[in-house]
Amino acid sequence: MLNNSKTIICYCAGGLGNRLLPLASCWAVAELTGRKLKALWREDDPRCQTGFEGLFDTHLEIIDDQTLASLDQCRIYGDMADVYKNFYLNRKDSLIRLIQKFGVHACSSFSPEDEARHIIIYHNSFLPGVEETLAQRFLRSLRPAIDLAACIERFAKQ
Numbered sequence: 001m002l003n004n005s006k007t008i009i010c011y012c013a014g015g016l017g018n019r020l021l022p023l024a025s026c027w028a029v030a031e032l033t034g035r036k037l038k039a040l041w042r043e044d045d046p047r048c049q050t051g052f053e054g055l056f057d058t059h060l061e062i063i064d065d066q067t068l069a070s071l072d073q074c075r076i077y078g079d080m081a082d083v084y085k086n087f088y089l090n091r092k093d094s095l096i097r098l099i100q101k102f103g104v105h106a107c108s109s110f111s112p113e114d115e116a117r118h119i120i121i122y123h124n125s126f127l128p129g130v131e132e133t134l135a136q137r138f139l140r141s142l143r144p145a146i147d148l149a150a151c152i153e154r155f156a157k158q
Contacts, residue, residue: 004117005035005036006033006034006035006036006117006118007035007036007037007038007117007118007119008026008029008030008033008035008036008037008038008119008121009026009038009039009040009063009068009074009118009119009120009121010022010023010026010037010038010039010040010121011039011040011068011078011095011120011121011122012039012040012041012042012052013042013045013047013086013090013122013124014045014047014048014086014124015047015048016048016055017124018047018124018125019041019048020139020142021123021124021125021126021135022121022122022123022124022125022126022127023039023060023138024126024135024136024138024139025121025123025126025127025130025135026039026121026127027135027138028130028131028134028135028137028138029112029119029127029130031134032112032134033112033113035119036061037060037061038060038061038062038063039052039060039061039062039063040062040063040064040065040068040094041060041062042090042092044090045089045090046089047089053145054145054147054148055144055145055148056142056143056144056145057143057144057145057146057149058141058142058143065092065094066094068094068095068098068120069094069097069098071098071118071120073102073116073117073118074098074102074116074117074118074119074120075102075105075114075116075118075119075120076095076098076099076102076103076104076105076119076120076122077104077105077106077107077109077110077119077120077121077122077123077127078095078099078104078105078107078120078121078122078123079106079107079122079123080099080104082122082124083095083096083099083104083122084096086122095120095122098120107121107123107127107128108128110127110128110129110130111129112129112130
């Protein structure tokens, strides 16, 4: 559930890299601004067929489409062509409905100083204007989930 706290929501879509780079940028913005970081991370996306918790032993608050759709105000940064590609692949329209209601801004216009209560980022790389070295701290902090770490260890021993 989203409360009155300022949030930055990373709409994670695509393969693992396309999810982690913008998520790292969103984490950096949250660190710099005190915003709460949340993510919409679908397990049913064919490009990355597992939840965040199945991959990483790192706390991240995951929200669903219903929670996203409940926003009464937000500023959205993304590219409409990418939003439509994702819709045609996953048939989830919560982001499109929010864009119809609130509009969409180019990611190149994003600033960490944005005053909107809720910010949604739909992007597949580091965000412009966000220090990449800070975002990379998030990536380095990720630890594989226990089951995944065991699989990696078994594979490494072969």
